Amino acid sequence: MEAFEYGLDYIPSWSSAWPSCLLCGIMIRSAQHSGPLKSYQKAIGRQLKRASEQDQILVPAKNVEEHYLVNYPWLGGCTFRATLCVIRLGTNYSFMIVTSDRNGCFHLRGICIADWSCSELVDFAVVPKDSSKARIGPRSVGIPVLPGPPRHDPAFSRFRLRGIRDARPEQQPSPGTGYLIHAHCWILLGREACEPMQTKLEWLDLNKLVQTARLMRAADKDSWTFRAERSPANPLVIPVFGLLLHSQNERRAKSSAVQSIQETNPKHPMNGVPMDIALLIAEDICRPDCNSWEATNLRNLLSVFEWALPESFWRRRVNENVFFELKELRKSNTPVNWQLLRLELMQLHGYPLNYRSGLRVRIQVLETLKELMPAYSKDKVEESSPSSNP
Structure with missing residues (x-):
């Protein structure tokens, strides 16, 4: 039965x-x-x-x-x-x-x-x-x-x-x-x-x-009990991510001579600033847990000074476990202005209550799974360990 x-x-x-x-x-x-x-x-x-x-x-x-x-x-x-x-x-x-x-x-x-x-x-x-x-x-x-x-x-x-x-x-x-x-x-x-x-x-x-x-x-x-949500967006398919890539391709198609945020201009007066000083300024403007306003201020700073910040700076601010599309994008070898894309994602991340992006639900689910899976994995390891063998 x-x-x-x-x-x-x-x-x-x-x-x-x-x-x-x-x-x-x-x-x-x-x-x-x-x-x-x-x-x-x-x-x-x-x-x-x-x-x-x-x-x-x-x-x-x-x-x-x-x-x-x-x-x-x-x-x-x-x-x-x-x-x-x-x-x-x-x-x-x-x-x-x-x-x-x-x-x-x-x-x-x-x-x-x-x-x-x-x-x-x-x-x-x-x-x-x-x-x-x-x-x-x-x-x-x-x-x-x-x-x-x-x-x-x-x-x-x-x-x-x-x-x-x-x-x-x-x-x-x-x-x-x-x-x-x-x-x-x-x-x-x-x-x-x-x-x-x-x-x-x-x-x-x-x-x-x-x-x-x-x-x-x-x-x-x-x-968590009785948490009412009114039609939040899809946390797996985030259309705005595709729009960001599409806008980059459009800008690239309009003028390949336009200098991107990621490129540096050797003749720019701020190009001689040591990278450690530039990092101190950027980190003071935009913390790792930045909001949308701080991300916008950083974007304006990099647009004016034309600095290209190192990978370590972006890893602390753009979590690729949340934006897992970045891993797939990197494997595809698609030409992308990574610094500009990360800035735009930081601005999007600064609005966690945005229903339309679906990002808020994704963050919430991943936070729950982050707490759930260590306990689940630990129990599974203990069950499969050969502790009973001599």
């Missing part, structure tokens, strides 16, 4: 039931308007040459994970996944659901778009059983709103939502319960966890990950 066969006899209170991501703590909001949902479904349908947007369709989860709608960048966070042991997620605002089987283990289920209201939290139960599938569009007539798909339907699973606000980490999760994780949180987790551990996302121990996250959430409830 699988977890979804236990039924939906658990309806938590509103305060704990409104879903929050297990990793970042941000509440997962619903795509409550039919227009964006239909547009999203129609775009996927056209891409896959599928039928009418009036019917629900099952498509490969990868197509949903990689699809990005410019007009609705927030809609991906309204898709979710259910799991019963190994995790994988969609992108943008998509999220997955972690569910446990009768033995308390966690396993993967497919992706759905959330279209519920506060009074319809059991709608979370409708998830494709196949982890490689995604349900796009409204449910068909054959699938009732409550309490979910028929039990005999082989394509879907259902589960009981477990609110992490009232979760007790010392207790084993009951069979058939589930936790939610944003899809973008899972992808960022893959960057944070898989690179240093030299592993794959599918190989992460989901049971250990859930337990570690529950312990961390229980120890720091005041800082």
Whole structure:
């Protein structure tokens, strides 16, 4: 008997039931308007040459994970996944659901778009059983709103939502319960966890990950519980980063003779200033944790004096773990004015509350994962160490 066969006899209170991501703590909001949902479904349908947007369709989860709608960048966070042991997620605002089987283990289920209201939290139960599938569009007539798909339907699973606000980490999760994780949180987790551990996302121990996250959430409830976010932007796809590169290419195309901020002019009167003095001036103007105004002042200074500051100065101010696009850009060997690009990123970073950039959500998720992964990695190392051998 699988977890979804236990039924939906658990309806938590509103305060704990409104879903929050297990990793970042941000509440997962619903795509409550039919227009964006239909547009999203129609775009996927056209891409896959599928039928009418009036019917629900099952498509490969990868197509949903990689699809990005410019007009609705927030809609991906309204898709979710259910799991019963190994995790994988969609992108943008998509999220997955972690569910446990009768033995308390966690396993993967497919992706759905959330279209519920506060009074319809059991709608979370409708998830494709196949982890490689995604349900796009409204449910068909054959699938009732409550309490979910028929039990005999082989394509879907259902589960009981477990609110992490009232979760007790010392207790084993009951069979058939589930936790939610944003899809973008899972992808960022893959960057944070898989690179240093030299592993794959599918190989992460989901049971250990859930337990570690529950312990961390229980120890720091005041800082994350019931954190309402109104449609923040996609933390994985930041369009403004592409605009910065595009503006650089346009400037380069207009006039190759125009001197860039990174180049030095041997005839400039300030070119004779020793680099250590220039660094003292630049560091006084722009601290490592600078705001947008300080970054703008530094940009004006370098534009006038035409200094090219060393790499060590920029590493302290532009975190490439946050701006991971820089690593990919460096591998592509694309001609870039690195000093100017970093200045513009520092100005962008100075507005962490900017919803449109998606950067605020990325920083918040990475900070959470920075706290989560050391404990997870430590437990994994202790479990795999040959301490029991003579």
